Each structure stands twice: as structure tokens, then as C-alpha cells.
Amino acid sequence: MNIAIITIFPEFFEGPLNVSLVGKARATSLLETAVVDLRTFGVGPHRQVDDAPFGGGAGMVLQAEPLANALEPFANTHRVLLTPGGDQLVQGTLDRWASLESLTLVCGRYEGIDERIAQHFIDEEISLGDYVLLGGEVAALAIIEGVTRLLPGAVGNAQSVETESFRDGLLEEPQYTRPARWRGWDVPEVLLSGHHGRVEEWRRRQRLERTRQRRPDLLDQG
Incomplete structure (x- = not known):
């Protein structure tokens, strides 16, 4: 381009x-x-x-x-x-x-x-x-x-472009990385479960809730 x-x-x-x-x-x-x-x-x-x-x-x-x-x-x-x-x-x-x-x-x-x-x-x-x-x-x-970042080949993992904020009219869910416990705060247990179905369900709920709290106008547009 x-x-x-x-x-x-x-x-x-x-x-x-x-x-x-x-x-x-x-x-x-x-x-x-x-x-x-x-x-x-x-x-x-x-x-x-x-x-x-x-x-x-x-x-x-x-x-x-x-x-x-x-x-x-x-x-x-x-x-x-x-x-x-x-x-x-x-x-x-x-x-x-x-x-x-x-x-x-x-x-x-x-x-x-x-x-x-x-x-x-x-x-x-x-x-x-x-x-x-x-x-x-x-x-x-x-x-x-x-x-x-949208050009083919620009981003190493193309999936990261498809699962971010605004892609489905919602904000992106919270993200966590290691360690699982930091200063007494824990990563949500579901993310450590290895159960992909439950993880995806949690992410979807989080996207909806975060959008409802921070950008309700996006839900109105949908």
C-alpha cells in the first residue's frame, strides 16, 4: 500500500x-x-x-x-x-x-x-x-x-486483529498474563482452566459488560 x-x-x-x-x-x-x-x-x-x-x-x-x-x-x-x-x-x-x-x-x-x-x-x-x-x-x-496493522502480513498473528475492540461492535475483554497471582490479585480462574468453551463464554460476557459500562452507545448502534 x-x-x-x-x-x-x-x-x-x-x-x-x-x-x-x-x-x-x-x-x-x-x-x-x-x-x-x-x-x-x-x-x-x-x-x-x-x-x-x-x-x-x-x-x-x-x-x-x-x-x-x-x-x-x-x-x-x-x-x-x-x-x-x-x-x-x-x-x-x-x-x-x-x-x-x-x-x-x-x-x-x-x-x-x-x-x-x-x-x-x-x-x-x-x-x-x-x-x-x-x-x-x-x-x-x-x-x-x-x-x-490491517495489511496482510503486517501482524504476526492475524487472529489478534480479528478479536480486538470494535470488531463485533464491542470493546475487547480484559487481558492477563503471568504470574497468575500478583501482589495478592489473582487472574480469573476460568482463564487457567484450559476449557476453551468456558474461556470463550467468559470473554464474550466480559466484552458485553465492559461495553455496557464504558461505551453503551456501541450497543445502541447494534
């Missing part, structure tokens, strides 16, 4: 793209990434990429021309704008994107981007949630991790 990131801070990605599963996926060419510095397409001797908003107001807006020029090489990809005003990112969106050949992530900044770019050069607008960050770079990294 190919993922391009358009940003005014390319150095933001130097470390994260080279570690963990993302780094391994890139090393084996399972994932190809291109970090595009928007300022390369800036206007004038100072490579300007932003300007004051029409109508007045605080902050700056990323200009249309630099963004259009940066996006044109990726016209045949699925182009996603990362913005607080977008649809909230959910697991189903990552599943859908993981089946694509190419994805382009546009990192918003300041007060946003010229709306004409959003209307004519963007296929989808996505937000991490109901809060505002300094820009779209953190969201881009979240998406890259979320998509990479």
Missing part, C-alpha cells in the same frame, strides 16, 4: 515511520510512504503557503494554489483531509482504507484550508474526535498505524 502525507512539518514523521510495525512494513515494502513538504509548493521567495482569511478573523488559512499543486500528483489516490470538522474516524473506515492501493493524507493547520480545495480536491474529511489539535499530523500517524 502507498500512503502520502502532505504537511508543512515533514520532520514530524521522521521517527514514527521508522519504528514498530510501521517501520517493519516499510522495510519489507508492504507499506510505501511519501512525506510531501507543502512549503516546496509555496508562493514567492519565502515559500508562503498561508494567508489571512477573507472576511477577517483570527489565524491563517492554508492557500489553495500550494495545496492544489501538492495534490495533483496524487489525483488517482483517495485523498483525505484531516480536520476537526470531518467525520469521526472509526474502525470501519480503517478497514475500508486498508483495501485501497493508495491513500493521501492532507494535514490541516491553523484555521484550516481554503474551502475550494476541500470541495474539488478532497474525497473525504476525517477527524479523530471532538477536540482540536495543532494540526493533522497526529491524526495522520494514527491512521497510518491503524491501516498498517
